[in-house]
Amino acid sequence: MLKINDLHASVEDKEILKGINLSVNAGEVHAIMGPNGSGKSTLASVIAGKEEFEVTKGNVVLNGEDLEDDSPEDRAHKGVFLSFQYPVEIPGVSVTNFMKTAINESRKAKGLEDMPAKEMLKMIREKAEMLEIDRKFLSRSLNEGFSGGEKKRNEIFQMAMLEPKLAILDETDSGLDIDALRIVANGVNKLKSKDNAVIVITHYQRLLEYIVPDFVHVLHNGKIVKSGGKELALELEAKGYDWIKNEAVV
Amino acid sequence: MAYTEEELKKELETKEYEYGFYTDIESDTFPKGLNEDIVRAISKKKNEPQWMTDWRLEAFRIWEKMEEPEWANVHYEKPDFQAISYYSAPKAADPNKSLEDVDPDLLEMYRKLGISVDEQKKLQNVAVDIVVDSVSVATTFKKTLAEKGIIFMPISEAIQEHPELVKKYMGTIVPKTDNFYAALNSAVFTDGSFCYIPKGVRCPMELSTYFRINEGGTGQFERTLVIADESSYVSYLEGCTAPSRDENQLHAAVVELIALDDAEIKYSTVQNWYPGNAEGKGGVYNFVTKRGLCEKNAKISWTQVETGSAVTWKYPSCILKGNNSVGEFYSIAVTNNYQQADTGTKMIHLGKNTRSTIISKGISAGKSQNSYRGLVQIGARAANARNFSQCDSLLMGNECGAHTFPYIEVKNKSAQIEHEATTSKIGEDQIFYCNQRGIETEKAIALIVNGFSKEVLNKLPMEFAVEAQKLLEISLEGSVG
Numbered sequence: 215m216l217k218i219n220d221l222h223a224s225v226e227d228k229e230i231l232k233g234i235n236l237s238v239n240a241g242e243v244h245a246i247m248g249p250n251g252s253g254k255s256t257l258a259s260v261i262a263g264k265e266e267f268e269v270t271k272g273n274v275v276l277n278g279e280d281l282e283d284d285s286p287e288d289r290a291h292k293g294v295f296l297s298f299q300y301p302v303e304i305p306g307v308s309v310t311n312f313m314k315t316a317i318n319e320s321r322k323a324k325g326l327e328d329m330p331a332k333e334m335l336k337m338i339r340e341k342a343e344m345l346e347i348d349r350k351f352l353s354r355s356l357n358e359g360f361s362g363g364e365k366k367r368n369e370i371f372q373m374a375m376l377e378p379k380l381a382i383l384d385e386t387d388s389g390l391d392i393d394a395l396r397i398v399a400n401g402v403n404k405l406k407s408k409d410n411a412v413i414v415i416t417h418y419q420r421l422l423e424y425i426v427p428d429f430v431h432v433l434h435n436g437k438i439v440k441s442g443g444k445e446l447a448l449e450l451e452a453k454g455y456d457w458i459k460n461e462a463v464v
Numbered sequence: 465m466a467y468t469e470e471e472l473k474k475e476l477e478t479k480e481y482e483y484g485f486y487t488d489i490e491s492d493t494f495p496k497g498l499n500e501d502i503v504r505a506i507s508k509k510k511n512e513p514q515w516m517t518d519w520r521l522e523a524f525r526i527w528e529k530m531e532e533p534e535w536a537n538v539h540y541e542k543p544d545f546q547a548i549s550y551y552s553a554p555k556a557a558d559p560n561k562s563l564e565d566v567d568p569d570l571l572e573m574y575r576k577l578g579i580s581v582d583e584q585k586k587l588q589n590v591a592v593d594i595v596v597d598s599v600s601v602a603t604t605f606k607k608t609l610a611e612k613g614i615i616f617m618p619i620s621e622a623i624q625e626h627p628e629l630v631k632k633y634m635g636t637i638v639p640k641t642d643n644f645y646a647a648l649n650s651a652v653f654t655d656g657s658f659c660y661i662p663k664g665v666r667c668p669m670e671l672s673t674y675f676r677i678n679e680g681g682t683g684q685f686e687r688t689l690v691i692a693d694e695s696s697y698v699s700y701l702e703g704c705t706a707p708s709r710d711e712n713q714l715h716a717a718v719v720e721l722i723a724l725d726d727a728e729i730k731y732s733t734v735q736n737w738y739p740g741n742a743e744g745k746g747g748v749y750n751f752v753t754k755r756g757l758c759e760k761n762a763k764i765s766w767t768q769v770e771t772g773s774a775v776t777w778k779y780p781s782c783i784l785k786g787n788n789s790v791g792e793f794y795s796i797a798v799t800n801n802y803q804q805a806d807t808g809t810k811m812i813h814l815g816k817n818t819r820s821t822i823i824s825k826g827i828s829a830g831k832s833q834n835s836y837r838g839l840v841q842i843g844a845r846a847a848n849a850r851n852f853s854q855c856d857s858l859l860m861g862n863e864c865g866a867h868t869f870p871y872i873e874v875k876n877k878s879a880q881i882e883h884e885a886t887t888s889k890i891g892e893d894q895i896f897y898c899n900q901r902g903i904e905t906e907k908a909i910a911l912i913v914n915g916f917s918k919e920v921l922n923k924l925p926m927e928f929a930v931e932a933q934k935l936l937e938i939s940l941e942g943s944v945g
Contacts, residue, residue, distance in 0.1 A: 263900075266892070285904075287900075287903060290900055290902035298897065304911070305916060306918040311911075315907065316902050319902045
């Protein structure tokens, strides 16, 4: 599904990603871990097509298509979803209105008519229920005055609504208490299927107890320095990142 | 009119000012220049009684001694008042004829403006008065309204048919001496709308006036007078457009509202005068004086969506004279390219327990400058007066400006005044967030701007709200990216 080949990316001439190689197949969950500043969030932004980052070498291929020339919205229409570490506020725009616009824009890109209101309502109801979201929440302005947990839950709600092929969860666990974490993780697990893939970016092993990865990669200094199975996450938890850093130097 | 995505898409493809057509109608235009003879000639053209002619001449003499104000935060080349023609009328228009007799070119023009003077408006329950250049060319629904005793007609007709009402109220809220443009308007106003709602009557439909400047080198000086008698209610809409022209056109209107005891007037404006092109050439100078008076328990609510004009100078105000009266001002002002707007309101609290609310939303893009200027004045006898003001500015790009000039004058200790102000910028992060959800940039901006303006859009009558929303989107096209 996703193939990243020797990806180099910089921001303001500072190279952050220094040759990433990653292959993700449909039905898989990959975890990307690593210390602060290792390039995790940059990798997520580059896959989503954020313009501030310049790809200097290598490429990102989704289902056989090089995404190089695709705008962020093109990529979204092709099924890339990013759950933001810091979701932005859009005052005066309700969660429902935002979702309606997003879904219909994606449909328009595919040459489809707008989703009928009835269908949209049904979908909203189902997904909100799945994520234990109060209906009142949906009429509130997007992320405005939301608690950290609400913001993250809202990201996963959007993921549920947009049904992406590739979902990247950037530090979705940060700012969540244990109950919210459980709800969010359950949501992700329910959305997981053999046709889509999930990349979980996290500092800690905690989230991975709920969303169990097939592969764990450690990112350090813009490169994947170690890959393994889910047990690698436990090892990192126990030993910290220092041993990886030392290993990388050697 | 159902408004579909498809229509929106079509709108978005039109990058230019969409009302910028010029209709070739034969018109009767006065020579350029202004002097007492011109003022007399206007009055004669309108067959006005002597008192009206005298009133105009007095205003002209006052105006001659006045200086054009310079305190507003706008910079423009002052109009040459001797280079303007003060009267222009489409030749075929005759207010006494029925709609069927209206020049087909005029009707075609209304169609382009999206004003249908026929069935459609009837279904929407909106009575329309249309003013092209200097004269009113069509007023619909007169009969239906007359059954309730409501008078809705061009002011030129009202001067003939209801002189007692015009004489009693005109110039009482905005006197001839009020300011430079108001004095000019008083001398040379050519038409506008007049509306009277009798005691206890709730006007059954929206009353609407469309103003359009068509002829080049002319100015439009319309005068609107709305009187809501005791315990009556009226909702009044005003729309404005002009063709795209290289030269600047002048629009100096006066609007006076009178809400007697327990009456309510809701006055909504969607102003879309030609803003000039992307280089700042051309566009309408909009120098308008709007003011309303509230007697006991009365309420006046101004709602405005200002997207047009090269220069705007406008402060719809409320004099809260009666005890327990209420004034409201809801405004969205959009400036793009080289537009300049200095707009706001004055809330003059004179009566006891008077309340006012000001919600102002300024959106600036391009190289434009957008200023909010507002005065909240609490008189010595206005015990327990309350005001709440909120001024929010939204900036797009790095070359525009937003300014807030709040003035507060309180002479009574029991007053409660709140003022909130925010300034925000449409951030790249917001745009990227929308993009990532599959929403393209233009659409994302429309979404953000609509969200920002929602509190004010919600105050507009339904039909207007949709139009206003579309206008906001069109006005801001191409302003980011």
